[in-house]
Amino acid sequence: MRATVIHAPRDIRVEERDTPVLIEPTDAVVKVTASCVCGSDLWPYRGVRGTEQAHTIGHEFVGVVESVGAEVTDLAAGDFVIAPFTTNDGTCQACAHGMTSGCEHSSIFGGTTDAYGHPIGGAQSEYVRVPDAAATLVKVPGPVDDDLVPSLLTLSDVFSTGHHAAVSAEVGPGKTVVVVGDGAVGLSAVLAASRLGAERIIAMSRHADRQALAREFGATDIVETRGDEGIAAVRELLGGELADCALEAVGTAESMDQALRVVRPGGNVGYVGVPAGDPELPMPFLFAKNITVGGGMAPARAYIEELLPDVLSRTIEPGRVFDLELPLDQAAEAYAAMDERRAIKVLLRP
Amino acid sequence: MRATVIHAPRDIRVEERDTPVLIEPTDAVVKVTASCVCGSDLWPYRGVRGTEQAHTIGHEFVGVVESVGAEVTDLAAGDFVIAPFTTNDGTCQACAHGMTSGCEHSSIFGGTTDAYGHPIGGAQSEYVRVPDAAATLVKVPGPVDDDLVPSLLTLSDVFSTGHHAAVSAEVGPGKTVVVVGDGAVGLSAVLAASRLGAERIIAMSRHADRQALAREFGATDIVETRGDEGIAAVRELLGGELADCALEAVGTAESMDQALRVVRPGGNVGYVGVPAGDPELPMPFLFAKNITVGGGMAPARAYIEELLPDVLSRTIEPGRVFDLELPLDQAAEAYAAMDERRAIKVLLRP
Incomplete structure (x- = not known):
């Protein structure tokens, strides 16, 4: 064969x-x-x-x-x-x-x-x-x-993995969600969050074609910036607040950091990006903000x-x-x- | 004054x-x-x-x-x-x-x-x-x-913090729980897990007086060993399996490692020990085992x-x-x- x-x-x-x-x-x-x-x-x-x-x-x-x-x-x-x-x-x-x-x-x-x-x-x-x-x-x-x-x-x-990110972050009706990563998994996570009833879904994406698909999959908003600028853009969309949930669909230290910093105290990060390199999660930050991190191999x-x-x-x-x-x-x-x-x-x- | x-x-x-x-x-x-x-x-x-x-x-x-x-x-x-x-x-x-x-x-x-x-x-x-x-x-x-x-x-x-560990680890009826740490917070976590209906509560403790109070607070079992031996003892108590939940009540890298390794794939770790030093969580391990980590300052x-x-x-x-x-x-x-x-x-x- x-x-x-x-x-x-x-x-x-x-x-x-x-x-x-x-x-x-x-x-x-x-x-x-x-x-x-x-x-x-x-x-x-x-x-x-x-x-x-x-x-x-x-x-x-x-x-x-x-x-x-x-x-x-x-x-x-x-x-x-x-x-x-x-x-x-x-x-x-x-x-x-x-x-x-x-x-x-x-x-x-x-x-x-x-x-x-x-x-x-x-x-x-x-x-x-x-x-x-x-x-x-x-x-x-x-x-x-x-x-x-x-x-x-x-x-x-890919869609089961996007769903896993959303389930792991406890996405559901009324929740505000940020999706970090606009690859196939990130886009699938947008669709999964929409299917689970999220109220707001903010897709972080810089590519017009992926932004378009994200919107078709249920994204209510697009943020093109990253880092502190990206967080400020999320806050602006959410009336000064941070998101209930972030879905991490890349696997790099930068994307995890972005996900951790766009959620409110007591929020949830669901991650499914295969960890690249040997990243670790900063415990003092998680401790102070009471962020729950779940996910992994779907x-x-x-x-x-x-x-x-x-x-x-x-x-x-x-x-x-x-x-x-x-x-x-x-x-x-x-x-x-x-x-x-x-x-x-x-x-x-x- | x-x-x-x-x-x-x-x-x-x-x-x-x-x-x-x-x-x-x-x-x-x-x-x-x-x-x-x-x-x-x-x-x-x-x-x-x-x-x-x-x-x-x-x-x-x-x-x-x-x-x-x-x-x-x-x-x-x-x-x-x-x-x-x-x-x-x-x-x-x-x-x-x-x-x-x-x-x-x-x-x-x-x-x-x-x-x-x-x-x-x-x-x-x-x-x-x-x-x-x-x-x-x-x-x-x-x-x-x-x-x-x-x-x-x-x-x-102290009791609110023990309760937070249990809530963060999703302790509830039918769950098997390991509590890492036999200080006042760990003992409070035992009581909180019992109050929330956990089926088995294994307290890891080496001190007779604390073991006694753990039992009065609802611990069903005591494990005196730590590390790999401690994990083996937990497995023996649970018929070869690992726990659904671990409550981390110390804050050291060793205690977090113990907590992460006594839970089954898809299990939950609730941590409330104030992180000592600058510990980090190993993402590849969490990813492979799908362990959800929640908790922080209660x-x-x-x-x-x-x-x-x-x-x-x-x-x-x-x-x-x-x-x-x-x-x-x-x-x-x-x-x-x-x-x-x-x-x-x-x-x-x-």
């Missing part, structure tokens, strides 16, 4: 690899309908994170079940499924609490080994082997309209069932974050387009 | 000072019935925090109103009042959200200036001037039985109304954290007894 392989920074190739097969009786093999490039995939692409050895890449996909192991009884070949970006066993303490991304047997798709020691391939490929398939995959009642595929794909990671699996009906009913269209679709063979161009900010997020079709 | 003054590490003296008078029309002057020594008072006492200039000290007290300014209409001389350890104006955004300790005009009692530029004295004294008295002080319907004074005094800070004023009825009805007796009572003149001995761990918390009567 064809699979996207990262060899080194800026060296993305689509190559022939062995088609994955069932290893454990709890596995499934899925034929990928669509996958995409994540902002976090750009880290090894840009060399921010090293690539010691070439490996397949990508962790977001939807597809059709090709085969299942003997112990996977509620899925069958032909089922359309959404794969959350992390696998989960469905039985541990974390899974019992809906924190599926913290599962003790959690694995992330993309070129390393799974929790059972077997290789686990990337999602920017034609086929993917899924460990703990019964607990991990979510079946979508078919037939699935092709125009829904982009939005269904966002449940794999438990996408646990959220999919809540979010899926709104996608199927077309109440929300989170797939609009994809502003470019390419055939899998052009994966290298997909990375370049996102790296150069020519695209917000790129969907790949094998 | 007599007032406790800190001159330098381990140099505590009771001296004559001017009796405070009304300055602003929003002030009250309160005659102190009882005050006490806080764990955080031991920091300058031990030299962990510097004392550049001698100043009066103490921030917890209950007493009787002596006089009120022209704009303080709902308090009168003779009223018995509880003073939260921080003042608040009752009108700003933080106050509107019940985060009174984050009030933009917040002042802490004890030797510095208040938010309006006037000197504000310490509570380990005969009299205290209270800025923004109408919003700050809570009147207790009289007459007040003298045996209730210790428990009423805990609402000023909004005691906002909690007093919720907690007071349980004290007045004698449903709870948080004043049991006081295991030594001394006359104000022996303030130096009060500090020494707490410093040397001969007492958990010392009450002072002028």
Whole structure:
């Protein structure tokens, strides 16, 4: 099969690899309908994170079940499924609490080994082997309209992650919310905050195209400035006050600092940006302002069932974050387009 | 009047000072019935925090109103009042959200200036001037039985702070809770967790007297070990699992690390220990485990109304954290007894 392989920074190739097969009786093999490039995939692409050895890449996909192991009884070949970006066993303490991304047997798709020691391939490929398939995959009642595929794909990671930021910051009716970051996750967080009933949603963005999508997703206001100027602009919009919630969707020390400083005493910061470098949170500041900080790697699996009906009913269209679709063979161009900010997020079709 | 003054590490003296008078029309002057020594008072006492200039000290007290300014209409001389350890104006955004300790005009009692530029004295004294008295002080319907004074005094800070740890960690029915720290705040956090309905409360303590009080306050289990051993002991008590909530009541990097590592993925840490030094929170760890961290300086004023009825009805007796009572003149001995761990918390009567 064809699979996207990262060899080194800026060296993305689509190559022939062995088609994955069932290893454990709890596995499934899925034929990928669509996958995409994540902002976090750009880290090894840009060399921010090293690539010691070439490996397949990508962790977001939807597809059709090709085969299942003997112990996977509620899925069958032909089922359309959404794969959350992390696998989960469905039985541990974390899974019992809906924190599926913290599962003790959690694995992330993309070129390393799974929790059972077997290789686990990337999602920017034609086929993917899924460990703990019964607990991990979510079946979508078919037939699935092709125009829904982009939005269904966002449940794999990006929209579930935006939702996680909003849930972690306790967004709800009447709340004022600032979203830091206008990438696909930040825009998804805007949509999630809107879906959860936030009263004001201020998107911090400097790019006209992203501002436009933010507004379509429910942003009530845009702030183009950052730092102290950005805080002053938020205060002006909120009648001199600070926000109840901030959603951090970047992962840098600067963006976290921005998020912490736009919320009022007793406010909440929900963060989902993968921490870049080794950032830490300033405790004396948090202590003095009583800011609650929550978030992390989204438990996408646990959220999919809540979010899926709104996608199927077309109440929300989170797939609009994809502003470019390419055939899998052009994966290298997909990375370049996102790296150069020519695209917000790129969907790949094998 | 007599007032406790800190001159330098381990140099505590009771001296004559001017009796405070009304300055602003929003002030009250309160005659102190009882005050006490806080764990955080031991920091300058031990030299962990510097004392550049001698100043009066103490921030917890209950007493009787002596006089009120022209704009303080709902308090009168003779009223018995509880003073939260921080003042608040009752009108700003933080106050509107019940985060009174984050009030933009917040002042802490004890030797510095208040938010309006006037000197504000310490509570380990005969009299205290209270800025923004109408919003700050809570009147207790009289007459007040003298045996209730210790428990009423805990609402000023220590029990409200323990309650804040529990609220910040989302303690509630069915939750498993670990309390890190067996000082007066940690013990208060045990009582608060019990009052909020926690299913299991594991107190980490090495001192027999504190273990005993923890059990009386509702601890179901005691763990004497710390670090990895402590985590293993918690797991053993919880059938191999980690806790839903941890309450951090010390403020050191070690205690925060302990709290972070005893909770399950998706769990909550509530912290109220005043951060010692300049500790930071490790974001990659929090991100991977989805631990929500909340807490800070307790909004005691906002909690007093919720907690007071349980004290007045004698449903709870948080004043049991006081295991030594001394006359104000022996303030130096009060500090020494707490410093040397001969007492958990010392009450002072002028």
